Amino acid sequence: xxxxxxxxxxxxxxAVGLGCMPMSWGYAASRRDGEESLRVVHGALDHGTTLxxxxxxxxxxxxxxxxxxxxxxxxxxxxxATKCGLLAGEQHIVANGRPSYVRRACDASLRRxxxxxxxxxxxxxxxxxxxxxxxxxxxxxxxxAGKVRALGxxxxxxxxxxxxxxxxxxxxxxxxxxxxxxxxxxxxQAELSVWAAEALDALLPWCTAHGVGFLAAMxxxxxxxxxxxxxxxxxxxxxxxxxxPRFTADMMAANQPIVAGLRRVGRRHGATPAQVALAWVLxxxxxxxxxxxxxxxxxxxxxxAAAEVALTAADLAEIASLPPARGSWD
Numbered sequence: 001x002x003x004x005x006x007x008x009x010x011x012x013x014x015a016v017g018l019g020c021m022p023m024s025w026g027y028a029a030s031r032r033d034g035e036e037s038l039r040v041v042h043g044a045l046d047h048g049t050t051l052x053x054x055x056x057x058x059x060x061x062x063x064x065x066x067x068x069x070x071x072x073x074x075x076x077x078x079x080x081a082t083k084c085g086l087l088a089g090e091q092h093i094v095a096n097g098r099p100s101y102v103r104r105a106c107d108a109s110l111r112r113x114x115x116x117x118x119x120x121x122x123x124x125x126x127x128x129x130x131x132x133x134x135x136x137x138x139x140x141x142x143x144x145a146g147k148v149r150a151l152g153x154x155x156x157x158x159x160x161x162x163x164x165x166x167x168x169x170x171x172x173x174x175x176x177x178x179x180x181x182x183x184x185x186x187x188x189q190a191e192l193s194v195w196a197a198e199a200l201d202a203l204l205p206w207c208t209a210h211g212v213g214f215l216a217a218m219x220x221x222x223x224x225x226x227x228x229x230x231x232x233x234x235x236x237x238x239x240x241x242x243x244x245p246r247f248t249a250d251m252m253a254a255n256q257p258i259v260a261g262l263r264r265v266g267r268r269h270g271a272t273p274a275q276v277a278l279a280w281v282l283x284x285x286x287x288x289x290x291x292x293x294x295x296x297x298x299x300x301x302x303x304x305a306a307a308e309v310a311l312t313a314a315d316l317a318e319i320a321s322l323p324p325a326r327g328s329w330d
Contacts, residue, residue, distance in 0.1 A: 020067060023040065038070060045074055053080050054126055066229050095178055106142050120149065132178050195246070224247070246327035275309050283311050
């Protein structure tokens with residue numbers, strides 16, 4: 001399988017990673033299955049997917065505990081990426097970037113993951129009440145202590161935190177410049193998919209120019225780009241898509257031409273719409289690694305095989321000509 005370098009530290013990972021969040025957070029609790037989730041992680045490693053992306057807030061904590069059960073047996077096969085900086089309460093989520101918290105959070109993640117080192121430690125959100133330099137400095141101390149190999153910053157929540165009318169990643173770029181002056185940023189994680197391509201405007205070019213890797217979150221559009229969801233079928237109340245502006249019945253129906261286009265390209269390659277969507281992300285640059293989430297062991301082989309789908313210039317042009325996704329984010 002193709003290998004990709006993530007960031008200035010040249011940390012090599014497989015071409016497609018695994019986003020572990022859906023196993024413990026964000027989607028309907030009634031569909032969580034611990035034993036199936038273990039099969040998903042083992043299956044991903046079996047198929048050469050080495051990058052496992054998690055966070056302490058997923059669960060909270062249960063996602064890291066789940067991965068720890070696998071890592072106890074297969075640590076040498078995995079590239080472990082986790083995050084700190086968000087605290088999940090009953091009805092809200094708050095950022096915490098205090099250096100003392102960061103140190104405690106790292107030690108707790110190491111225990112849950114049953115490892116002595118985290119390959120990529122990411123700041124989940126910048127705390128608006130703590131200068132990013134202070135948080136990043138504490139994270140850099142963890143590298144010096146041998147607990148962490150490299151540092152990353154997440155911009156997944158950028159939509160909800162931007163100024164009205166501002167470019168999507170304007171604030172993230174300012175934070176990256178400030179953090180980079182303290183300690184090298186190895187990787188940025190942000191949403192990137194066929195129906196959410198804003199990172200291509202400024203964020204990914206910044207990463208490319210600075211030798212920073214890019215983890216593409218939600219590369220399958222929270223499942224929409226797989227072509228397996230039915231408009232109007234609905235979601236359980238605790239499923240994040242129940243409140244997502246692109247998952248109303250009307251918007252799902254309106255965005256079906258995107259899935260149809262992926263399916264059309266896929267037929268030429270003997271590939272599924274999901275594999276074409278992942279191949280499109282991989283085509284955006286050698287430092288880009290998609291991290292699709294799944295709760296089904298049967299999907300791990302399909303996602304990993306997307307690295308073998310070689311899209312042509314004509315394929316990419318056809319995908320670029322698809323209608324933009326509809327649905328208000330604001």
